[in-house]
Amino acid sequence: MRCTVPETIPPAERTRVVRESHRGAYDRETIYKILDEGFVCHVGFSIDGQPYVIPTLFARVGDAIYFHGSAASRMLRNVSDGIPVCVTVTLTDGFVLARSVFNHSMNYRSVVALGKAILVDGLEEKLKALHAFTEKILPGRWSDARQPNEKELKATSVLRLPLTEVSAKMRMGPPEDDAPDYALPIWAGVIPLSHTPGAPIRDEKCDPAIPTPAYATHYKR
Amino acid sequence: MRCTVPETIPPAERTRVVRESHRGAYDRETIYKILDEGFVCHVGFSIDGQPYVIPTLFARVGDAIYFHGSAASRMLRNVSDGIPVCVTVTLTDGFVLARSVFNHSMNYRSVVALGKAILVDGLEEKLKALHAFTEKILPGRWSDARQPNEKELKATSVLRLPLTEVSAKMRMGPPEDDAPDYALPIWAGVIPLSHTPGAPIRDEKCDPAIPTPAYATHYKR
Numbered sequence: 001m002r003c004t005v006p007e008t009i010p011p012a013e014r015t016r017v018v019r020e021s022h023r024g025a026y027d028r029e030t031i032y033k034i035l036d037e038g039f040v041c042h043v044g045f046s047i048d049g050q051p052y053v054i055p056t057l058f059a060r061v062g063d064a065i066y067f068h069g070s071a072a073s074r075m076l077r078n079v080s081d082g083i084p085v086c087v088t089v090t091l092t093d094g095f096v097l098a099r100s101v102f103n104h105s106m107n108y109r110s111v112v113a114l115g116k117a118i119l120v121d122g123l124e125e126k127l128k129a130l131h132a133f134t135e136k137i138l139p140g141r142w143s144d145a146r147q148p149n150e151k152e153l154k155a156t157s158v159l160r161l162p163l164t165e166v167s168a169k170m171r172m173g174p175p176e177d178d179a180p181d182y183a184l185p186i187w188a189g190v191i192p193l194s195h196t197p198g199a200p201i202r203d204e205k206c207d208p209a210i211p212t213p214a215y216a217t218h219y220k221r
Numbered sequence: 222m223r224c225t226v227p228e229t230i231p232p233a234e235r236t237r238v239v240r241e242s243h244r245g246a247y248d249r250e251t252i253y254k255i256l257d258e259g260f261v262c263h264v265g266f267s268i269d270g271q272p273y274v275i276p277t278l279f280a281r282v283g284d285a286i287y288f289h290g291s292a293a294s295r296m297l298r299n300v301s302d303g304i305p306v307c308v309t310v311t312l313t314d315g316f317v318l319a320r321s322v323f324n325h326s327m328n329y330r331s332v333v334a335l336g337k338a339i340l341v342d343g344l345e346e347k348l349k350a351l352h353a354f355t356e357k358i359l360p361g362r363w364s365d366a367r368q369p370n371e372k373e374l375k376a377t378s379v380l381r382l383p384l385t386e387v388s389a390k391m392r393m394g395p396p397e398d399d400a401p402d403y404a405l406p407i408w409a410g411v412i413p414l415s416h417t418p419g420a421p422i423r424d425e426k427c428d429p430a431i432p433t434p435a436y437a438t439h440y441k442r
Binding site for chain 2: 014039040042043044045046049050051052053054055057084085086087088090092094095097098099100101102104106108110112114130133134137138141142144145146147148152155156174175181182184185186187188189190191192193194195196197198199200201202203204205206207210211212213216219
């Protein structure tokens, strides 16, 4: 499969969608939209041949992903040494109920990015990444909260993964059954799924006189 | 850190929670509850030193995880040869808004399982795994849908990962700020997050006379 869309990332051998290739996408617009809707990524790395997969917060800034962690964590101790990573972001959109068990599926959108993550050293770039993490999830929160001081910035580990080897894979729409199964008297369709915020829970130690900010009461993803 | 809870899995060096060790858990009850609430896992494996992380459906049956895929996929071609895997399940429960940017966090529950996944050969065991995938997500659906035939079972790839090296990590509750920050006039608390089902969307090719089943209209996770 070759990409035919403009503004695309050449599908390298390692990121080409092999299985159900019609579900693959390589254009930055599609890929970045998925990345910007997600907030947790799963970072894969290997130590002595054993893969590890760790969930962590992330944000896209331009043509790179920043992801979050601590210099103390097993993951970052190794990734900072230059171990290759895979960063995967998955959005689950619905359960697909086909007439046959075999054709049951999920509607989803996912992005897989491969490459070498680089430990961010500069405090200014770390600050930019923290700003992106916060503002991505809660626009407006950054300026309300107490800003990071130098000690905190030094204690924060941030990694940058350039988005060079990356692809998306998606499934959307109704079930797809084998032709003879359409005649069966079985309900078929999709149960949509969404990530829904609840009413904000004020910290018991938070002065009741401080109003709940709009980005918390009207939180939308 | 040593485990002190009964019914626990000895925290092997590789699955011990190192960073913020108070968030680690090793008892099967906690671990299995997280696994049973999740429906998508992220499977990590390595090829030629490059890690890959792929989302896929899974279900726990007893002391093992079954996960789903196709014999045609890059993942299973390799995993079936006995490459070690890491299966990670993450539930995101809320955004934690601290007074300082630095202490912002997520409430989450996650499980990391390491080991060698084994390709399931027997049709009976495959059927058991498919039953678990379906009934876990939609109790009652299995008997309504058209059952898998032998050809479909043969075309389904299922892997089994015994839950021997496994641990959970969680964050719950309100923000934790540095002592001096509690005096700041900044709202702090948690925005809960949940995975919410929407109204079922009937397949356009589905006879309107077929009633929508209760497990779809009253879907709850």
